[in-house]
Amino acid sequence: MVPASGIAPGRFISRHGRTRTHTILLALAALCLFAGIAVPLLIAGGGSLAAHPIATVIAAVLCLVGLGLAVAWKMLEPKTVLALHDRGIVIHHTRTKVDDFVPFAAMGDLYLYRTGQKGGLINGLAFRCDAASPWFDVLDSLGDAFRLRGAIIEGQLRERGPLTLRALEAGEGVVFHTVSDEQRHANRHGRAAVDVPATAFYLSPLGVEFDNLTIPLADIATVDEGTTSGSLRLLDERGNTLWGVHYLSLFSADLFIVLMRTLIEARHYGLGGVTSNKSY
Structure with a gap:
């Protein structure tokens, strides 16, 4: 893969920090302060305020x-502000004034999840470079978080997708992670994706490799996405399930689906011809 230090952020696109609620709070604070100063002066008409005790x-x-309200606005300042760029995300830590840059090409794991509930819409995303790196969350407490989550998923596919495909063509394995159904169903209460127990497996020219199981690429005919159940399955030519996982239990699920389908199509049309060098 490509080292994160060798990638520049690129063109700035948008900043995601305070929400519309913060803006309304600041506007109310300014309105109250303005009214508190202007109204009694208007009532007094240039005279003494002592004659207008109620005002x-x-x-x-x-x-x-x-x-x-102004103090509350300041106290509600987010701990991190995310800046979307062409090549990745710049994380500004408001307390320490330190910036971190995570390129899309280096985002090994994207974790989509729901906060505070077992059902409903996906309202959380966390990203990290690898299992040894910290998570950074994109929750609805950030401004325009929904659009930012979509941009991160798109950016990982655009920047990391070609790199992982070239790695597979070179005979290397690409690591993915899954979490258990219990962890997926757990109420997260808006907390960051810290200490999420995950199991690693590899997508390689040999197929899908686990610690004690390898599903050969030659046996995988299709990738089935359950539109209502959220299931993601690898099927053989007879439609039998070789392996299945819930979409939200698989980190970087969209990247896995794209790579898996590319490998299947390459095998089907006789393209590629990669072999594993087991360098991982």
């Missing part, structure tokens, strides 16, 4: 509310 009290309350 003075109301102004003081408005100023206190405005200051409270």
Whole structure:
């Protein structure tokens, strides 16, 4: 693969930090402060405020509310702000003012999940370079998180896909990870994807390789995606299931599907002819 240090972020596309709720909170704070200062001055008409005690009290309350809202806005500042670039994601840590760059080409794992519930829409994504790297989460607490999650999935396919395909053509194996159904169903309560127990396996020119099992590529006829159940299965020519996993239990599931179908098509049309060198 390509070292992350050798990739530049590229063109800046969008910044994802505070949400619309934060903007509304700041606007309310500014409105209260403005009203707290302007209203009593207008009522007094240039005269003394002592003649308008009620307006003075109301102004003081408005100023206190405005200051409270401003403090709340500051305290709700996200710990990380993500900047989307052509070649990857720049993570700005607001507390330490340190930036990390994770290229799409180096994103080994994308973990899609649901927070706070066992059903419903996917509202969380975490990405990392490999099993030894930290996770970075994209939750709805970030502004325009839905679009950012889609851009990350697309970026991994665009940048990492060709690299992994070339690795397979060179006889190398590409590591993927799965989590158990129990972990997938666990309520996450919006927490980061830390310490998620995952099992590694390889997609290689030989097929799909586990610790104690290898499914030969020659036996895999199709990749079936269950549209309603979320299942992802490898089928033989008779439609028998050789291996199955839930889409949300497989890290980088979209990349796996694309690579698997490419290998099947290459074998079907007699293309490629890669062999495994077992360098992994």
